[in-house]
Amino acid sequence: DAGITQSPRHKVTETGTPVTLRCHQTENHRYMYWYRQDPGHGLRLIHYSYGVKDTDKGEVSDGYSVSRSKTEDFLLTLESATSSQTSVYFCAISNPTGGYNEQFFGPGTRLTVL
């Protein structure tokens, strides 16, 4: 299994509080991604990074920010958590080569916003 860890694995917080989720990899992969998964919606991309300090938005980026100061760490921040951000968050990594891009996923973080 790819060396990807996410922390925390579970978190309960209150509306309006800031929350930061961490994704850490030991594979030295260039690309890192944050997805959220909700019932009936499958996985949806929030933000991704294609290198240190290089990030871009995904399809559901509103209310989220990211940072990548080191190759191995990709942080997802909810500046002011809302109940609609209750979800399971997955981090993924990849090192695209030869025109294709297989992604490896972390174990997920279950976030509940009350």
Next chain:
Amino acid sequence: DAKTTQPPSMDCAEGRAANLPCNHSTISGNEYVYWYRQIHSQGPQYIIHGLKNNETNEMASLIITEDRKSSTLILPHATLRDTAVYYCIVQAGGYNKLIFGAGTRLAVHP
């Protein structure tokens, strides 16, 4: 990115081959076919990918039709641990998002 169509659910007896179909009739010449699966509440797991030729690895085989408009993922000897949601995804050789649809929920029973 091309869209895919998969049956919502399938059953398979343990030890038998599981054949999961996927239609991608609008696939472009530079788009790959990827298969992932997600076992209950775990992160998705990459299985296999292909462009034109059939592919096989230790987990599964991928059969792509000559016109590339459909493909089949084959788990040759399904076990109970293969019970999962299987996602077929087509994507150009870019480096960003995977579009996950609803997938096929495969139930392997004794």
